[in-house]
Amino acid sequence: MRSHLPAELNRFVGRDRELARVDRLLLDARLVTVTGVGGVGKTRLALRAAATTAEQERYCDGVRLVELSSLTDPALLDHAVVEALGLTDHTARPPRRLLLDHLAERELLLVLDGFEQVVVDCAELVRELLRGCPRLRVLAAGRLPLRIDGERVFTLAPMNERDALALFAERAAESRGAERPSEGDGPAAAELCRRLDGIPLALELAAGRLGTLSVEQLLRRLDDRFRLLTGGGRGALPRHQTLRTTIGWSHELCTGAQRLLWARLSVFAGAFDLEAVEYICVGPDLPQQDVLDVLGELLDQSVVVREDGAGGLRYRLLDTVREYGAEWLAATGDAERLHRRHRDWYLGLATWCELDWFSPRQAEVAARVEAELPNVRAAMEFSLASPEDTHLAQYLAGTLWFYWAGCGRLAEGRHWLTQVLDAESEHDSSRLKALWVLGYVAVLQGDAVAAIAALQECREEAESRADAVAVAYAVHRCGCLALVTDDMPRAEELLREALAGYEEVGELNSNVLMGRVEMAMAVGFRGRLDEAVAICEHVVEVCDEHGERWARAYALYVLAYAAWYGGDPVRARTLLRETLAVSHTFHDLVGTVLTLEMLALVEVDAGDPAEAAVLQGAAERIWPSVGLPLFGSAYFYAAHVLCEERTRERLGDAAYEKHRRRGARIETDAAVARALAGGQEADGVRELPPAREGQQPEGPGHAEARRLPLRAERGDGGLKR
Structure with missing residues (x-):
């Protein structure tokens, strides 16, 4: 069982009694909140306690961490929890409902x-969540309680002298260029820990200075600083003031360049990389060539911490340190300029990522946007705060279409697109882009009403302003809506019009290639499968030339259907597994579940009806996170109907239901791993309990599609060979 907790970068020191207390509370209560002053070690203690429960396998579904420190907009709270749980949902279902269903x-x-x-x-x-999810427990860490019924609050005190000395010595030894305090330093170190009130952050900041100062020098400087800030009243120092004093003292020990960079780094939300620092934080008083050295000095002093992750090497300010820096930045009068530079950097980053999405670097682009999401949110919030900048928020939300639609972020994308479009703007191109992207997201969520409203407004405005690019995108997404609502003649008409518009303006990207694939689906559903194959083979060629994988996966899906229809289930299975691997990599739930449905049909003809039933059950569990099963479309649903008929015929009803129910208990990651491995169980993956009755009802179109005759029987290019 994976804990999904970050690995500890340095040794956890002390706190044995506190850990034992939190552990006992977690056994007795469903909500435990660890509170205390800033820097006292609430987060570290909570993570250590959680890791201990994970090691004991106390929770069957593991432990999940939700980091909320960079969140300022309450509207994004549910999205943040959805993100931390690794959920992907393409529907218009509120994220709160998704959380309740997932955790039930x-x-x-x-x-x-x-x-x-x-x-x-x-x-x-x-x-x-606690009311609706009876097996859920919550461990919270913050400066104040949540104050809800059933909460057990544990107030974390500063470290006792023994633990404080151990922590100070440990961090001193880790500090570059420092030595562990000697026995002769014992009295001074003990006095230092006492003056710092045993607050871990204060101890770590002090230990970070031992590369240049002795323990005795640290103590003398700290003594002077306390007298200055408290008027000599050391004995009655409030702990929060003690921490602030410690940070202020650390700030005073910095050089002018270090203080300046510290203040400017406070504009970042969450982690950041060196390139962003070198653009945003420079100026005549801090040249770009000096930034790397100054950043390294702040790292040595534990003002900045280093993070290594999927997005590469990144840095972060601890929250309390960032708050202190923000106050200094505001005092300099330079905050507005720095926030604008921050916003401009992430506008540029989003523009680059959109262009680079149509390249061999799609996976890297997806990881980059994922890592930068807190900063992107901050950039949009900053732009929305000024009426003259709302068009930049619209541009940013629209430019990230590939992330919202291609990487499983439809719900958050819709949140931002709706918010930026509610703001007035005189920049029509940015607004038009946000409109067609909103329409696209609504189509994928199955919200036809919202899609029509956004796309119609976009097309009318674009035509009145002779914006041929926006017209083409609005027409394209209207064609996509017609496709999933079974109006194939209209879908073909609109998609041809859109593709002609793209060609006229010289537009070629993943969106355009997806338009071609959707055209192939429309003509294929109308009985012209050879034409559909020709279109998708050309799409694959273009994708291979540019290293594009996302649209290519959908083209392979159509080619796999054609291979199956032509009596070659082996080739169909090979193509579908390649499709599935790509879709799952990008967290594209639509592509993932469509492929699982088609794989199930292929497995029947390949001689494994039991595996087909398992895959149908797995897809059945995923569809509620997408929208209507197979969009409520009889065309898309025909493959499912045929697969079920053949599987029941070969297994019998009882065996079919047994295998289908088994598949419905497999989580998405495990279902994908199983399909890619040819039906083998993934090691270490636990099946979920059966869904409660009524938890995942059949959507409209489910039962109706079961009653409809297959399109093949009506001569519309159908399924039965």
Whole structure:
């Protein structure tokens, strides 16, 4: 069982009694909140306690961490939890509903960290989750309680002298260029720990200075600083003031360049990379060529921490340190300029990522946007705060269409697109782009009403302003809507019009190639399968030339259907597995579930009806996160109907239901791994409990499609060979 917790980068020191207390509370209560002053070690203690429960396999569905410290908009709280749980949902279903459905039967420990900025909304969310999910437990860490029924609060005190000394010595030894304090330093180190009130962050900041100062020098400087800030009243120092004093003292020990960079780094939300720092934080007083060295100095002093992840090497300011830097930045009068530079950098990053999405670097682009999402959100929020900049927020939300639609972020994409379009803007091109992207997202979510409204407004405005590019995109997405609502003649007409418009303006990207694939689906459903194959073979050629994988996967899906129809299930299976691997890599749930449905049909003809039933059950569990099963479309649903008929015929009804129910208990990752491995169980993957009755009802079109005759029987290019 995976814990999904970050690995510890340095050794956890002390806190044995506190860990034992939190552990006992977690056994007795469903909500435990660790509170305390900033820097006292709430997060580290909570993560250590959670890791211990994971090692003991106390929760069947593991432990999940939700980091909320960079979240300022309460409207994004549910999205943040959905993201942390690794859920993908393409429907118009509210994220709160998705969370309740997902967690309803799971035995899981949810760790919430840094919720102070959204405490009221977080309390409401936790209350609702605990009421609706009886096996869920929550461990929260923040500066104040959530104050809801059933909450057990554990106030974390500063370290005792023994633990504080051990931590100070440990971090001193880790600091570059420093030595572990000697026995002769013992009295001074003990006094230092006492003056710092045993607050871990304060101890770590002090230890970071031992590369240049001795313990005695640290103590003398700290003594002077305390007298200056408290008027000599050391004995009555409030702990929060002690921490602030420590950070202020560390700030005073920095050079002018270090202080300046510290303040400017506070504009970042979450982690950041060196390139962003070198663009945003430079100026006449901090040349670009000096940034790397100054950043390294802040790293050595534990002002900045290093993170290694999927997005590469990144850096982060601890929250309390960032807040302190933000106050200094505001005092300099330079905050507005720095936030604008921050916004401009992420506008440029989004533009580059959109262009690079149509390249061999699609996977890297997806990982980059994922890593930068907190900063992208901050950039949109900053732009929305000024009426003259709302068009930039619209541009940013629209430019990220590939991320919303191609990487499983439809719900958050719709949130931002709706928000930016509610703001007035005189920049028509940005607004038009946001409109067609909103229409696209609504189509994929199965919300035809919202899709029509956005796309119609986009087309009318684009035509009135002679914006041929926006017209082509609006027409394209209207054709996509016709495709999934079974109006194939209209779909073909609109998609041909859109493709002609793209060609006229010289547009070629993943969107255009998807338009060609959708055209292939429309003509294929109308009985012209040879034409569909020719279109998709050309799409694959173009994708291979440019290294494009996302649209290529959908083209392979159509070619796999043609191979199966032509009596070659081996080739069809090979193509579908390649399609599935790509779709799942990008968290594209639409592509993933469509491929699982088609693979099930192929497995029947390949001689494994039991595996076909398992795959149908797995797809059945996924569809509620997409929308109507197979879009409620009789065309798309015909393959499912035929597969079920043949599987029941070969297995019998009882055996079919047994295997289908088994598949419905397999999570998406495990179902994909199983399909790619040829029906083999993935090691270490636990099947989910059966869904509760009524939890995942058949959507409209499910039962109706079962009653409809297959399109083949009506001469529309159908399925039966």
